[in-house]
Amino acid sequence: MKGQSFIIEFVLFFLISFSIFSVISYNFFSQNKYFKKNIGNKTAGLVNNLISTHIIRSSSCKNCEDIYISEDIPSRIGESFYIIQLNDNELNTTIITSSPFSRLTSIFSMNESFDFLNSITKSDNKKVEIKINNRDKNIEVG
Numbered sequence: 728m729k730g731q732s733f734i735i736e737f738v739l740f741f742l743i744s745f746s747i748f749s750v751i752s753y754n755f756f757s758q759n760k761y762f763k764k765n766i767g768n769k770t771a772g773l774v775n776n777l778i779s780t781h782i783i784r785s786s787s788c789k790n791c792e793d794i795y796i797s798e799d800i801p802s803r804i805g806e807s808f809y810i811i812q813l814n815d816n817e818l819n820t821t822i823i824t825s826s827p828f829s830r831l832t833s834i835f836s837m838n839e840s841f842d843f844l845n846s847i848t849k850s851d852n853k854k855v856e857i858k859i860n861n862r863d864k865n866i867e868v869g
Contacts, residue, residue: 763805768830770804771820775832776854778811779818782834782866785859794859811855813868 777798785794803809804822812819821829846852 742843764828767804767807767822767824768828770801771809771822771830772832773818774804774809774855775810775818775830778857778868779832779834781857782818782859782868785857786866787859788861792860792862794857794861796857796859798855800855811868813866818868849858 764791777800781796781798785791807822807824809820809822812821816834816835819829819830821827822830831863856869858869859865
């Protein structure tokens, strides 16, 4: 009887320890996933703000015809690559992960006076190039 109770104690101790370890591991994993997404969302917002600030500042130059801006950007957000798209009055940064998510930034009311050329840039070049043609009223991000 003594040997059987010792084995049952050992098995119960092992199961309780493994359960506690599993719960703690799951909590760390879920927190890591949450923080990656939250930091990625904030960093994508910063990249969008950088680009939209350059667009707004440059398009307000009345004496400039062709404006070309090249700005360094991070090659990755967290551990993921991302794509920047410029569509009608919106700047969209999509982070490419197993469950991709996007961050949209409005560029105010510029679509009334400028044409946004559908342009896409990938983050692997570490530079974003903004081309503004004030004569033809075109904006392109490449």
